[in-house]
Amino acid sequence: MNAGPGFSLASAPWIDVVDRRGEPAVLSAGAVLERAGEVFLAAPDPLVRSATVRLLTAIAYTAGCAPVSADDYARQVTGGIDLTPAAAWTARHADVLDLLHPERPLFQDGSLRELAGVPEAVLPVLYLDVTAAVNRPLLSDRRSLHASVPVGLRRAAELLLVQQMWAAGGKISGPEEHYGKGRLQGTAAAATGGVIWMPAGTVAEVLAWRVTPAAQTSTAHWTHVPREEPARGKGIMPGGEADALTWQPRRVLLLPEPDTRTVGRVLLARGWRMAPLEPPVAATAAGRDLVDTDEGKKLSALAVTGEMDVAPLLERWWAAPHGSWAHCVRQAIAATGRAPDVVAVALAVNYKQMLYQRQVSLPARLLADPRTAGAADSVMTFRRRSRKAAPGAAPTRAAGTTLPPAFGSDLLATAEFLTASGSEREATLFTLARPAPGGDPARHGERSAILAAAALSPMPSAWGAAARLKPQRPMSGQAGAGGGGGPQDFALSADAAPADREPARPAPSHSSAHPLGPPDDTTVLNVDTEATDGDVLGLFITADSPLDAFPDPEGPVNARPLDPGYDLARRLGRWAANPRTRGVMPALASWAVRPDISNRAYETVTSGLPPEQHQAAMLTAALFAVHYQTRPSAPRYGGTDLPRLMRSYGSAGRFGPRHPHTRVALKLIVRTTSLDALRRQLMPLVRIAASDGKAPHWPGLFRDLTHWNRETRERWAVQFFTRTPPPGYPTDKDAPPA
Numbered sequence: 010m011n012a013g014p015g016f017s018l019a020s021a022p023w024i025d026v027v028d029r030r031g032e033p034a035v036l037s038a039g040a041v042l043e044r045a046g047e048v049f050l051a052a053p054d055p056l057v058r059s060a061t062v063r064l065l066t067a068i069a070y071t072a073g074c075a076p077v078s079a080d081d082y083a084r085q086v087t088g089g090i091d092l093t094p095a096a097a098w099t100a101r102h103a104d105v106l107d108l109l110h111p112e113r114p115l116f117q118d119g120s121l122r123e124l125a126g127v128p129e130a131v132l133p134v135l136y137l138d139v140t141a142a143v144n145r146p147l148l149s150d151r152r153s154l155h156a157s158v159p160v161g162l163r164r165a166a167e168l169l170l171v172q173q174m175w176a177a178g179g180k181i182s183g184p185e186e187h188y189g190k191g192r193l194q195g196t197a198a199a200a201t202g203g204v205i206w207m208p209a210g211t212v213a214e215v216l217a218w219r220v221t222p223a224a225q226t227s228t229a230h231w232t233h234v235p236r237e238e239p240a241r242g243k244g245i246m247p248g249g250e251a252d253a254l255t256w257q258p259r260r261v262l263l264l265p266e267p268d269t270r271t272v273g274r275v276l277l278a279r280g281w282r283m284a285p286l287e288p289p290v291a292a293t294a295a296g297r298d299l300v301d302t303d304e305g306k307k308l309s310a311l312a313v314t315g316e317m318d319v320a321p322l323l324e325r326w327w328a329a330p331h332g333s334w335a336h337c338v339r340q341a342i343a344a345t346g347r348a349p350d351v352v353a354v355a356l357a358v359n360y361k362q363m364l365y366q367r368q369v370s371l372p373a374r375l376l377a378d379p380r381t382a383g384a385a386d387s388v389m390t391f392r393r394r395s396r397k398a399a400p401g402a403a404p405t406r407a408a409g410t411t412l413p414p415a416f417g418s419d420l421l422a423t424a425e426f427l428t429a430s431g432s433e434r435e436a437t438l439f440t441l442a443r444p445a446p447g448g449d450p451a452r453h454g455e456r457s458a459i460l461a462a463a464a465l466s467p468m469p470s471a472w473g474a475a476a477r478l479k480p481q482r483p484m485s486g487q488a489g490a491g492g493g494g495g496p497q498d499f500a501l502s503a504d505a506a507p508a509d510r511e512p513a514r515p516a517p518s519h520s521s522a523h524p525l526g527p528p529d530d531t532t533v534l535n536v537d538t539e540a541t542d543g544d545v546l547g548l549f550i551t552a553d554s555p556l557d558a559f560p561d562p563e564g565p566v567n568a569r570p571l572d573p574g575y576d577l578a579r580r581l582g583r584w585a586a587n588p589r590t591r592g593v594m595p596a597l598a599s600w601a602v603r604p605d606i607s608n609r610a611y612e613t614v615t616s617g618l619p620p621e622q623h624q625a626a627m628l629t630a631a632l633f634a635v636h637y638q639t640r641p642s643a644p645r646y647g648g649t650d651l652p653r654l655m656r657s658y659g660s661a662g663r664f665g666p667r668h669p670h671t672r673v674a675l676k677l678i679v680r681t682t683s684l685d686a687l688r689r690q691l692m693p694l695v696r697i698a699a700s701d702g703k704a705p706h707w708p709g710l711f712r713d714l715t716h717w718n719r720e721t722r723e724r725w726a727v728q729f730f731t732r733t734p735p736p737g738y739p740t741d742k743d744a745p746p747a
Contacts, residue, residue, distance in 0.1 A: 014109075015104075015107040015108070015109045015110060016107065016108045016109050016162040016166070016270075017037075017103040017104065017106050017107040017108070018037065018038045018064070018106040018107075018108065018115065018166060019037060019038050019039045019099045019100065019102065019103040019105075019106040019107075020037050020039060020103050021037055021162070021163075022035040022036055022037050022040075022163070023035065023037065023038075023162075023163040023166050023167070024036050024037070024038065024041050024050065024052070024061060025050070025051045025052045025053075026041060026048040026049060026050060026051050026212075027048065027049050027051040028044075028047055028048050028049075029047060029211075033051060034048070035163075036048070038064070038065065038068070038099055038106065039096060039099040039100055039103075041065070041212055042065070042068070042092050042095050042096040042099055042212070043096045044212075045092050045211065045212040045213035045216065046089070046211055046212075046213040047211065048211060048212055049210070049211055049212070050062070050212065050215070052167070054140070054167075054171075055352070055354045055366060055368040056139065056140070056171045056174075056175055056354065056356065056366060057167045057170070057171055058207070058354075059174065059200075059205060059207050059354045060167070060170035060171045060173070060174045060175070061170065062207055062215060062216075062219060063170070063174055063254055064170060064254075065095075065212065065215075065216060066216065066219050066220060066254055067229050067251055067254035067255050068095050068098060068099060069090075069092065069095045069216055069220045070220065070223065070226050070229070070250050070251045070254065071098060071226075071229045071251050072094040072095040072097070072098035072099075073094055074090060074091065074092060074094055074095050074216075074220055075220050075221070075222065075223055075226060075250070076220070076221070076222050077222060078222055079222060079337070079340060079341070079344075081222065082221055082222055082337065082341055083341050083344045083345050085217050085220075086217050086218055086341050086345060086347060086349075087345050087347060089213060089217060090213060090216050090217040090220065092213065092216065095216075105231045105232075106231070108162060108165065108166055108169070108263060109162075109263070109265065110232075113231070113232040114232060114262065114263070115169075115231055115232065116169055116170065116173050116231070116232070116233070116255075116257055116261065117169070117232065117233060117260075117261045117262050117263060118232070118233035118260040118261065118262055118280075119232065119233075119262070121260060121261075121262040121276045121278070122262060124187055124276055125262070125264055125276065127184070127187060129183065129184050130183050130184055130187050130188075130276060131264065131274045131275070131276060132182060132183065132274065132275055132276070132277055133157030133273070133274060133275075134157060134159065134160055134165070134168070134263075134272050134273050134274060134275050135157035136157075136181075136182075136275060136277055137165075137168040137169065137172050137261070137275050137277070138168050139168075139171050139172060139175050139176070139177070139356075139363065140363070140366070157273070158273070159266055159269070159271035159272060159273035160271060160272055160273075161270065161271055161272075162265070162270055162271070162272065165263055165272040169261060169263065172259055172261065173198070173256070173257050173258065173259060173261075173280075174198055174200055175198055175200055175201050175356050176195065176196075176197060176198045176201060176258045176259050177195070177197050177198075177201050177202075177356075177358050177363060178194075178195050178196050178197040178201075179195050180193060180194060180195070181193040181194070181195050181277055181278060181279070183277070183278070188260075188278045188279075191279070192260075192278045192279050193278060193279065194279060195258070195259065195279050196258055196279060196282050196283070197258070197358075198256070198258045199253075199256070199283060199286065199290075199295045199296055199299070199307075200299065200356065201356055201358060202307070202309060202310055202356065202357065202358045203299055203300065203307040203308060203309065203310055203355065203356075204299070204300040204308050204310055204312075204313060204322070204353050204354070204355040204367075205298045205299055205300065205353070205354050205355075206298045206299075206300065206334055206335055206351055206353060207219075207298070207351065207352045207353070207354055208338075208349040208350070208351055208352075209349065209350040209351060209352050209370070210349065210350060214349065218338060218341075218349045219298075219334070221297075221334055221337045221338075222337070223249060223250040223294075224249075225248060225249030225250065225294070226249050226250050226251050227247065227248035227249025227250065227251050227252040227253075227294075228248065228249075228251060228252060229251035229252065229254065229255040230252060230255045230256075230257065231255060233257050233260055233261075233280060236281055243284060244282045244283050244284030244285065245281065245282070245283065245284055246283065246284050246293075246294075246295070247283070247294050247295050248294075249294055250294055250297070252294070253294040253295040253297070256281060256283065256295065257280045257281055258279070258280045258281060258282075258283065259277060259278070259279065259280045260276075260277070260278040260279065260280045261275060261276065261277055261280075262275065262276040263275055264276065283295060286307070288301075288304060288305025288306055289301055289305030289330040289332075289333070290305060290306060290307050291305075291329055291330055291332070291333035291334070291335065291336075292330050292331065292332030292333050293332075297332075297333060297334045298333075298334045299333075300322065300325050300329075300335075300353065301325065301329070301330065301333070302325070303328065305330065308321070308325060309357070310355035310356055310357035310358075310364075310367060311357050311364075313353070313355050313367050313369060314414040314415050314416075315367075315414040315415035315418075316367065316368060316369060316415075317369070317415045317418055317419065318367075318369060318414065318415035318418050319369060319371055319375065319385075319415075319418045319421055320385050320388040320389055320392070320415070320416075320417055320418045320421060321385075321389060322353050322369060322371060323371065323375060323376075323381050323382070323384075323385035323421060324382075324385040324386055324388075324389045326339075326371070326376060326381075326385075327339075327379075327381070327382035327385070338376075339376075342376070342377050346377075347373075348373035348374070348376045348377035349373055349376070350370065350371070350372055350373050351370075351371045351373075351376060352368060352369070352370055352371070353367070353368070353369040353370075353371065354366070354367070354368055355367035355368075355369075375421065375422070378427065380427040380428065381421055381427065383431070384420070384421050384426055384427050384429075384434065385421060387431060387434040387435065387438065388416070388417035388418070388420065388421065388434075388438065391417065391435065391438045391439075391442070391464050392412060392416060392417070394463050394464040394465075395410070395412050395442065395460060395463055395464040396463075397463035397464075398410050398459045398460045398462070398463035398464060399411050409456060409459050409460070410442065410443075410444055410456050410459065410460045412442055416438075416441070416442065417438055417441065420434075420437065420438075420441075432466070435465060435466060435736065436736030437736075438464075439460070439461065439464060439465060439735055439736045440736055442460060442464065443457050443460060443735070444456040444457060444460070446719060446720065446723055447719075449680065450679040450680065450719065450722040450723045450725070450726045451675070451676040451679050451680060451726050453723045453726055453727070454675075454679065454723065454725070454726020454727045454728075454729060454730040454731075455726070455730050457726075457727045457730065457731060457735060458666070458727065458730030458731040458732075460735075461731045461732070461733070461735040462731070462732065465733075465735060465736075572708060572712075573618060573622065573626075573711070574629075574707065574708030574709070574710075574711035574712050575708045577614070577626055577629060577630065577707070577708070577711055578633075578646065578707040578708050578711070581630055581633045581634075581645075581707070582645050582646065585633075585637050585645060593609075593610050593613065593634075594634045594637050594638060595634070595638070596608055596609050596610040596634075597610050597614070597627075597630045597631050597633070597634035598631060598634040598635050598638050600627055600628075600630070600631040600634075601628075601631035601632065601634070601635050601688060601692055604627070604685065604688070608627075610630070611623075611627065614626050614627055614630045615627065621715075622715050624684050624714075625684065625711055625714035625715040625717075626711065628684060628687075628688055628691075628714055629707060629710055629711040629714060631688070632691055632692065632695045632710070633645075633707060635692055635695050635696060635699075636695045636696070636698065636699045636704060637699075639695070639696045639699035639700060640699040640700060640702070643698075643699045643700075643702050643703070643704065644702065644703070644704050645704055646704055646707065647698075647703055647704035647705050647706055647707075648706055649703075649705065649706055650705065650706050650709045650710070650713075650725075650728055651691075651694065651695075651698075651705040651706070651709075651710055651725075652675065652724075652725040652726075652728040652729040653728050653729070654698060654703060654705050655671055655674070655675060655694060655729055656729060657701070657703070658671040658694070658697055658701075659671055665729065666729065666730050674690065674693070674694065675725070675726065675729045676726075677690055678690050678691070678722075678725065679722040679723070679725050679726045680722075682717070682722075684714060684717055687714075687717070713725070
């Protein structure tokens, strides 16, 4: 078959470039090497660009342009690479780079020419196009659904280079008897399914960074030659850098159409079978530019979720093993202070389909800034933990959260995130990931709780998951014994605590404590380190956080201005403590049953408050009175918001969200928009608190009732369902929102 004159990549124009002025051009490989400092590769397909860089890099190694040491490499990236030998080699070996050479066609097997006359062995040229298999079974007859048309020699060269670098595994159509048993079961190239590093810049800059010192340069194989067939299930390894860069996983032969300078048909079979790369794959000649994992395996392209997803790549950049291209570049950056812009190219595949290709740009400033190591690790750790919070089939899992693509990657370009501490980064990521407001507040709280439990750092080991709390009654003669017997406010102490830790201080009896002072606790909860229910421990840690500091009742009355909620709580405590004013408590309690502005306590409570706060003030005072009447000896002040306190409600080993009745009560509360309807739901909860010897944070309750909007109701749901207050939500001591 006469194909006419040859088509040598050394002299025929086929590479899309653009110069520094932005002028596009199509040049040969020889011209690109001669003008390497002036032109940029401009092929729109990143697979074509990466395959072109692979070819030029192989030429540079073969021509002896590689540095011999790390010092030479550092000088090369600062002073530039001398590509004169590569340009000269290309000019002398134009026949080696000829696609249509009659005996040794570039990256093809000339011995297949004897099958050109076998119709069933010939395939449409579309089979050579890797991207034609996107979302379709690989290398199967279903490609005939596409219309295969002949392509020009320039396009055929691109398809051939991409096929040899990014070939995917699969059954190749054709008669096996003509190729040999097993020769139509294609094996995947080393880069396929993974991610590779590729420096950016002019061609000279790309090759200056890409051509690194090599222990073994070896011999390049520009055409397919028989190699020793490996034993069953085994494979052969490249002999060095040049051999790996010219590795041919496919036996190919282009069949040009007569007198048209186009290619419409190809012969295709399995080529050299490479042995599995041993970890770390990035330290091998065949995987030098691959991105690897902590286990040293090839990073899956599925880990890169978008064109802007730099987080997984930056994490691996700083963890690249010794001997890899990324590690070599990092050493050069440390020695010279210069860094390249890098493009990561990925091709995602599964068992039967080509899924997608990715191109992610990483600017030099991120690759040279050591702070990005910890920042990227924070993002990826948060992502890995958050996978446990993805929606599932169970009712609670259906309320989970799925992170958006490229989550957190944009933060890596901000100075605030790079300089933040680990806990600050985690808080920022949780704030970014938490569910958007809207819909059912109870479902919002459940979703936030699932995300917080999965993604946030665990509690300190001193309060580990193997701990459980059990009440311990004060010993006879201790302050707090007798009188107010039964469960009181809970404090925490650890049996396993260091000996020099100050033990929990027993509280005086309620009758001797000042009515406005935060009463100490009369029941101590010890940690049983042999138990297994860690959620109970976390429950009481959150439900019994330290109380807010009230103004010293012995100090000046006007020592500091009080928030209206604190002022109201102070007045309520004084009324309950003073026998002359204690009679207002029944009047307030009657408001909880039947609100009426003619109530004799109405003007007393709302005095000095704006009208929009009257209903919230009366409801808070009524609940305080209900609490007092339920158990007068119970502590009157607490430091925990009511939804957090509800995490301690329950029985039979089930508390808070695990207790069905408490969980239903919270859901009804956060779904209620009317304060009047809310009054009937809050009364039983306040009575439970008084019976258990607890008290809610009254100023916080007044604050929330004053602003009983969607934001407040969603916060209540989050406070109830999460073990610890997640970042971005007000804690018990926070000032009211603006």
